[in-house]
Amino acid sequence: MGKIIEIIALEKKYGSKKVLDNISLTLESGTIVGLLGPNGCGKTSLIKVMAGLIKDYNGKVLIDGNEPGEASKALISYLPEKTYLSENYRAREAMDFFEDFYTDFDRKKAEEMFQQFKLDPNQKIKSMSKGMQEKVQLILVMSRRAKIYLLDEPLGGLDPASRKAMLDIILNNYSEDSVVLISTHLIHDVERIFDKVIMVGDRRILIDDTVDNIRESKGKSVVELFEEVFKC
C-alpha cells in the first residue's frame, strides 16, 4: 500500500465563503475510503479538487506525486454527483463513448456487468429508471482500470437491494493497487466495506480513522459515531 493522494492544508473559497478549511489527508492504494458528512459540508468540492475540476484552491494537493492536471486525470475514474451522459444515448453508445475516451476502459467487463444486472445495452438512457441510470454510470466508471476511483454519492437514489448491487460492483472491480473514495450520507449499510472513513463537517475533517479502530477505541459503529458527531 503506497500513498497515492496527499492533501496538505487545503482551503477553498467561493467568493468570500469558505467551503473547505485546512483539510489534510492521505489516501493509500488498496483501500476503500468513505467520505462522510451531511449535505453541503464540502464533500463534493473536495472530490472536485482531487479530480482536477476545481483549480483555484490554496494548499497542496498531490495525486500520485503530481498536482492535479492532465497526468492525474488519466489515473482517475470519476463518478460525478450529476450524470454527464447524454440522455439520448443508448447504453451501448455510452460504452462507445467511454471506449473512445479512455484507453483503460475494459469493454468486455462492462458488457458482462450489463448482463449481470439485466440492463439492455440498446435501451435509451432517458427511458431508464433513476436506479438503472445510476447503475449504468457506475458500471462505466468501474470498468476503467484506473488507479483512483472518486465516486460522488453513488448510492444516492437507490433502494437497499440496488445499493447492495452497487457495492458488489465496487468490491468486485477495484484492483489492489487502486484506491476507491466513496462519498455518501447514507452510511447505514456501507460502513462494512470501508477500510477507513473521513468525516467532514463544517468545512473541516472531524474524524479520519479506520473502521475497526473506531469500533475498538470508541465502542461505536461508524453510524453511531456519525450520528453523535453530526447531532442537530
Next chain:
Amino acid sequence: MANDFSSNVPIYIQIMNDVKLKIVAGVWEPGQRLQSVRDLAVEFSVNPNTMQRALAELERDGLLYTERTSGRYVAQDHQKILKARSEMARQYTDNYYDAMEKLGYKRDEVIYIVTNKLDLIKGEGSNG
C-alpha cells in the same frame, strides 16, 4: 448475505466468527479450498482487507492454512476444529446465561426453561 454487525466489535472479529462457524459446523469441510479473498469479501459484503485480516487470524489459530502456490484451505486437524467448536459452544452458553441472569432468572428457572425447550424439540422430532 445480510450480516448484522454489532457496533462495538471490530468487523474483522465478527467475520472471524462467521467463518469459524462455517468451519466447525462442517459447512466448509476439512481440506476444502477457499474461494478467493475478493469473492469471499463480496459474499460477506465486507472490504477485502477486512476479509484478509480475518482469514490471516484464523490461519494463526490453525483453522486455515495456505499452500504457497495453490491458495487457502480449511485445516485438516480435527482436534483443532473440535476445540474451536467447544470454545464457541462455551461462548454461546455464557452469552445465553448472562442474558437470562439480566432478565432476573434464577439457576433453577434457567434449567427448567432449557429442559422444556429440549423436550419440545424432541417432541417435534418424533412427530416429524
